[in-house]
Amino acid sequence: MDTPRTAVDRLLVDGSGNRPRADARRNVERLVAAARTAVAEVGVEVSAHDIARRAGVGVGTFYRRVPSREALLEAVLEDVLAEVMELADRALADPDPWHGFTTFATAYVGLRTESCGIGEALGGACGEVFEQTLADLRGRVRALVARAQEAGVLRADVAWQDVPFLLAAVATTGRTVGLTAGERQWERHLRVVLDGLRTPDPVPLPGSPPS
Structure with a gap:
């Protein structure tokens, strides 16, 4: 059944x-x-x-x-993670690799921004409960990055492992150094990140990619 x-x-x-x-x-x-x-x-x-x-x-x-x-929390988070996986699958089916990548990135960051719980689950706060789901999601992110790089629309020196960290960093708190975030602050951050990923003449990246 x-x-x-x-x-x-x-x-x-x-x-x-x-x-x-x-x-x-x-x-x-x-x-x-x-x-x-x-x-x-x-x-x-x-x-x-x-x-x-x-x-x-x-x-x-x-x-x-x-x-x-x-x-109850496991069931709820499983539903949300299933939504993330569906977003990734739709992005992989997009005939335009860059459009697919950016569409997924926008939806993914939107979900992370709306829910601190999903951010915690993606960060491993739930232990081994979602280990296989997160492994499957890593595979999809890797495929999205590879497609975009093969098409020449995403800088080749970025490791696929960099991308989840970059997208997680886009989410923002409401205030910093006495400033209040704008209504679409995370979308502004995401646009800067996406432009940086697509830049045709990038400065070499320091250090090594995440493990």
């Missing part, structure tokens, strides 16, 4: 094959939505009490409807 595709479906699977009651599904849907918002705002350390409060249910209902806080 195929693995359930959404966080709600995965959390409702009990091995019996029984169809969950409508109220049970509604509560799980509310918990998943609340968890995604909480993870975006707070990160992976968000508490069960906070998620339950945001969902408008009691903590007792929380633990009746999901196995654990960790299981």
